[in-house]
Amino acid sequence: MERIYKGVPGFTALVVSIVLFVAGLYILIKHVANDNSPDGSLIVAMIICFLAAAFILKGLVIVQPNYGITLTFFGKYVGTLKENGLSFVNPLFVKMKVSLRSKSLESAKLKVNDKMGNPIEIAAVILWQVQDTYKAVFEVVNFNEYMTNQSEAAIRHLASSYPYDSIEDEFANITLRDGGEKVFELLEAELNERLDKAGIVITEARISHLAYAPEIAGAMLQRQQATAIVAARSKIVEGAVGMVEMALDMLSEKEIVQLDDEKKAAMVSNLMVVLCGDKAASPVLNTGSLYH
Numbered sequence: 001m002e003r004i005y006k007g008v009p010g011f012t013a014l015v016v017s018i019v020l021f022v023a024g025l026y027i028l029i030k031h032v033a034n035d036n037s038p039d040g041s042l043i044v045a046m047i048i049c050f051l052a053a054a055f056i057l058k059g060l061v062i063v064q065p066n067y068g069i070t071l072t073f074f075g076k077y078v079g080t081l082k083e084n085g086l087s088f089v090n091p092l093f094v095k096m097k098v099s100l101r102s103k104s105l106e107s108a109k110l111k112v113n114d115k116m117g118n119p120i121e122i123a124a125v126i127l128w129q130v131q132d133t134y135k136a137v138f139e140v141v142n143f144n145e146y147m148t149n150q151s152e153a154a155i156r157h158l159a160s161s162y163p164y165d166s167i168e169d170e171f172a173n174i175t176l177r178d179g180g181e182k183v184f185e186l187l188e189a190e191l192n193e194r195l196d197k198a199g200i201v202i203t204e205a206r207i208s209h210l211a212y213a214p215e216i217a218g219a220m221l222q223r224q225q226a227t228a229i230v231a232a233r234s235k236i237v238e239g240a241v242g243m244v245e246m247a248l249d250m251l252s253e254k255e256i257v258q259l260d261d262e263k264k265a266a267m268v269s270n271l272m273v274v275l276c277g278d279k280a281a282s283p284v285l286n287t288g289s290l291y292h
Helices: 010-033 041-058 133-139 143-161 181-198 212-254 261-276
Strands: 060-063 067-073 077-082 085-088 094-099 105-108 110-113 118-129 200-212
Touching: 010 041, 010 060, 010 077, 041 060, 067 133, 077 133, 077 181, 094 133, 105 143, 110 181, 118 143, 133 181, 143 181, 181 200, 181 212
Parallel strands: none
Antiparallel strands: 060 085, 067 077, 067 094, 105 118, 110 118, 118 200
C-alpha cells in the first residue's frame, strides 16, 4: 500500500551544497595560486567539499503539483513524496516520478458481438488518474499499457453482456443504445474493479461511439424502419377504431339516422379507409341507395 513520505525542506540543503561548492572552488583557486608549494591537505579538503556538495545535490527533489515521487532504498519501498516544492531526501534513494493528474483515454472502435450475437462497433472515452502510486509502479509492469488493455477488455465484456437495442429482446431491462446513465455506471464499476490492482481510479466513462457493424447496418436500418412503421400503423388503427366507435355512438344517441348491422358495417369500412389511408380520400357520389 502507498505510504506518504515527508521530506526535509530543501532550501537549507541547497544553501549548504552551494557553500561547500564555493569552499571547494576557493581551495582550488588557492591551490593554483600556490603552485610552487602544493599542499596535500588542501587537495583533500577540496575533493571532500566537491563530493559533499554533489552528494547533497543528489538528495534534492522538486515535486510539481499533482505529481508524486516513489522512493526505494536498496530495493525496499520507503514511501511516496507528494509535498509540492523543493525537498531533501536520502541521496541514496532511487526515485521514480508518477503523474497524479487526470487523464483522458479514447479507446479505438472495437468490433464485438452483442448479447444477441449481432456484430456492433463500440468505443468509449474514459477519464482516469493514479490514486495509489505503490500499486501503479510496483504491482504492474507498465500502468499505462495495463490501463489501455483492461479498458478494451471491459468495453468488450459490457458490449457482449447486453443487447444493442430491444428489437430482438423485448424483455431486456438494459440495452446499450437506450441504457443511458445505467450503462455508464456499469462500465465505470467494471473498470474500477479491473484497474484497482494498478492503483487507478476511473472518474468518468462514457460511450462515444455505438453502431451496428457495416455488414449488417443496412439490414438493421430497414428493420428499425419497419418496426417504426408498424408501431405508427398500430397507433393510427387504435385511434381510428376509437373515432369510429365515437361516431356510431353519437349517431345513435342523437338519432340522426337509424343504422342496421349492414349499414354500420359499410360505415365502419368507409371510415376506416378514410382514417387509416396514406392519402386523402376521394369522395364518390352515390345517387342510388345502399341496396341498389
